[in-house]
Amino acid sequence: MTRYRVDIRVLPRPALLDPQGKAVQHALAALGFAGVDDVRVGKALSLAVEARDTAAAEREAHAMCERLLANPVTEDFVISVVGEM
Amino acid sequence: MTRYRVDIRVLPRPALLDPQGKAVQHALAALGFAGVDDVRVGKALSLAVEARDTAAAEREAHAMCERLLANPVTEDFVISVVGEM
Numbered sequence: 054m055t056r057y058r059v060d061i062r063v064l065p066r067p068a069l070l071d072p073q074g075k076a077v078q079h080a081l082a083a084l085g086f087a088g089v090d091d092v093r094v095g096k097a098l099s100l101a102v103e104a105r106d107t108a109a110a111e112r113e114a115h116a117m118c119e120r121l122l123a124n125p126v127t128e129d130f131v132i133s134v135v136g137e138m
Numbered sequence: 139m140t141r142y143r144v145d146i147r148v149l150p151r152p153a154l155l156d157p158q159g160k161a162v163q164h165a166l167a168a169l170g171f172a173g174v175d176d177v178r179v180g181k182a183l184s185l186a187v188e189a190r191d192t193a194a195a196e197r198e199a200h201a202m203c204e205r206l207l208a209n210p211v212t213e214d215f216v217i218s219v220v221g222e223m
Binding site for chain 1: 145147148159171175177178180183184188198207
């Protein structure tokens with residue numbers, strides 16, 4: 054078994070309102086960052102996962118997202134196995 | 139000017155305690171995901187940034203992280219300009 058570093062991004066689906074994203078966008082505009090829009094805010098996770106190989110680590114992370122880390126109705130997730138530890 | 143899609147990850151620094159990460163790790167263990175540790179939880183942001191080129195978009199995002207999006211004492215951030223829109 055190898056320990057893999059896995060990065061996960063969980064973001065609200067594009068079709069849904071994202072009040073936190075809007076708040077960040079307005080705060081950025083107030084600071085002078087004018088050319089910014091379509092801001093979405095979600096969760097970033099970094100995990101160490103023990104698995105046989107990269108594919109198994111990704112499958113395990115996928116199962117974690119479906120069961121706990123992401124809301125299947127409102128959120129999308131992206132998994133990257135970024136390397137061995 | 140071009141619109142770039144920029145992804146930002148903001149995570150608590152490795153040396154700091156991350157109670158949210160610990161909570162997620164325990165919840166995963168309770169669900170049967172045993173081989174998981176070193177869980178860190180932070181923010182994922184996705185923004186559309188108007189800029190002259192990729193380097194300018196990245197500089198802009200860097201300034202946003204330093205001024206608003208990340209806490210310079212407790213958090214690290216990673217910026218990826220993922221493409222034109």
